[in-house]
Amino acid sequence: MTQVNKALTAFQVPIIDVTTDEAIFEGEGWDAVVVIATSLAEIKQDEVSLLAAHASQIDFRVGKSATLLFAPGLAGGRLIISPVTDSDNEYSDVRIFAKAAREGIAIAKAAGATKPLLVVPSVTDNRFANAEQVAALACGQELWQPLEARESKSLQPSLTAIGLLNTATHSLLLNAAESGRVLARDLCGTEPERMSAIGFAQYCVDAFADSGLAVSVVDQVEQLKAQYPLLSAVGRSSFDVARHHPRVVKLEYVGEGPITKTLFFAGKGVVYDTGGADIKVAGSMAGMSRDKGGAAAVAGLMKALSILKPKGIKVIAELGLVRNSIGSDAFVTDEIITSHAGVRVRIGNTDAEGRLVLADLLSHLRLQAQTAVNPQLFSVATLTGHVVRAYGGYPALVENSAAKKQGVAATLAEVGQLWGEPFEVSRLRPEDFDKIADKNGAADVVSSNNGPSSITARGHQYPAAFLIKASGLTETELAFTHIDIAGSAVEGDPLYGKPTASPLVALLQFSN
Numbered sequence: 001m002t003q004v005n006k007a008l009t010a011f012q013v014p015i016i017d018v019t020t021d022e023a024i025f026e027g028e029g030w031d032a033v034v035v036i037a038t039s040l041a042e043i044k045q046d047e048v049s050l051l052a053a054h055a056s057q058i059d060f061r062v063g064k065s066a067t068l069l070f071a072p073g074l075a076g077g078r079l080i081i082s083p084v085t086d087s088d089n090e091y092s093d094v095r096i097f098a099k100a101a102r103e104g105i106a107i108a109k110a111a112g113a114t115k116p117l118l119v120v121p122s123v124t125d126n127r128f129a130n131a132e133q134v135a136a137l138a139c140g141q142e143l144w145q146p147l148e149a150r151e152s153k154s155l156q157p158s159l160t161a162i163g164l165l166n167t168a169t170h171s172l173l174l175n176a177a178e179s180g181r182v183l184a185r186d187l188c189g190t191e192p193e194r195m196s197a198i199g200f201a202q203y204c205v206d207a208f209a210d211s212g213l214a215v216s217v218v219d220q221v222e223q224l225k226a227q228y229p230l231l232s233a234v235g236r237s238s239f240d241v242a243r244h245h246p247r248v249v250k251l252e253y254v255g256e257g258p259i260t261k262t263l264f265f266a267g268k269g270v271v272y273d274t275g276g277a278d279i280k281v282a283g284s285m286a287g288m289s290r291d292k293g294g295a296a297a298v299a300g301l302m303k304a305l306s307i308l309k310p311k312g313i314k315v316i317a318e319l320g321l322v323r324n325s326i327g328s329d330a331f332v333t334d335e336i337i338t339s340h341a342g343v344r345v346r347i348g349n350t351d352a353e354g355r356l357v358l359a360d361l362l363s364h365l366r367l368q369a370q371t372a373v374n375p376q377l378f379s380v381a382t383l384t385g386h387v388v389r390a391y392g393g394y395p396a397l398v399e400n401s402a403a404k405k406q407g408v409a410a411t412l413a414e415v416g417q418l419w420g421e422p423f424e425v426s427r428l429r430p431e432d433f434d435k436i437a438d439k440n441g442a443a444d445v446v447s448s449n450n451g452p453s454s455i456t457a458r459g460h461q462y463p464a465a466f467l468i469k470a471s472g473l474t475e476t477e478l479a480f481t482h483i484d485i486a487g488s489a490v491e492g493d494p495l496y497g498k499p500t501a502s503p504l505v506a507l508l509q510f511s512n
């Protein structure tokens, strides 16, 4: 086993299903009870609710904010009550349980617990149907630490396991999802030399060793240039530096039994984005090692699928890994480059590089999709500042007419809403296609306007029109949905905040 694989598996806190209420007591193997509840009245275990009720008489914070109570007789003597707030608000969604779980698990860890038991009383409100699972997944997000810190300091996870008191079996799904999320966070969040295109590809190869997935890496310069011409234009000045060369990673999952659905994912993996010749100025380049969140999320999804092994589906992914460098050989605006699909693309702005990478990947996937069973194509990318301007931290779904007829975005949005990864659905309009017409007719399409997307009207919708045209999807009836995750790939501070692996959980549930 490689060093990477050890780091990966070693850094996951496993979730264990616990089916008996006895587990809340001392001596049952757990060392803290963490209750995530909308009110103290929801707590089912008498010993816990009695303690909480008494404590709330001398400390009015109990039941209102996350608190640790001294609890003799309970696991580890620690009872943490982390209230779920705002459940009465009709606009709230299941993420209120995630928030409470993160506060509760952070207190358990700080208090010295290593094996806490999570208790999430069920509620009848359908919006919160997956509250237990979402709460457990949120603990993984809270506990993850950056790969660089783990590797340099030999960090181990602060907890050995998290118990989830429930009546169902969630651990298979949750551990598979979290394995994928650890991989995705590592790939997205790591600095650009450790996670160069070559480093990213190798990390994937190691992570998928013995996974049962078919994995291949396109690493020959001439092959990249011939088969991924737009991607290679983005990477043109990186070819001068051997360690910065681009890569394309191909992954394929085939479930057991007759295949009834085939999903195709293109992931944007711009491992560093200087903007290219349209260079990012005034400090706006910082954080651009995170421009690979789409490829990272897709890799994580494939990892989760490889563990969960859903039957009857096939999932094929291409990850475009490239550094958008600047140098004397950098591609520039006005150039016309022929895409893999044979579409002549005028470069409108070298900082709109993600759509170029995706167009070639989608063109390759298109060829496979044409003979696949019930195919649906997706692109996942930190694509535009506009989506952040339009929707804040929510990712956008932009689908073509074939996907709309199948209700792809509506279904995915519904799934995301119930699993704590909500989307906004945007609609493609004729103007989006008008916008990518080359004004003097020298090229078939122009890749973008020359202003920042955040001040461009329809700045996150029209790139989907470009993707459809430049990848050759216009010539097909294939369903295609573009997912712009620029606002959700990282939480909080975009420069230094934790990568989220969004929208891995929603895609995993959608795939299943």
Ligand SMILES: [Zn+2]
Residues within 6 Å of the ligand: 273, 275, 324, 350, 351, 352, 353, 354
């Ligand atoms: Zn860019």
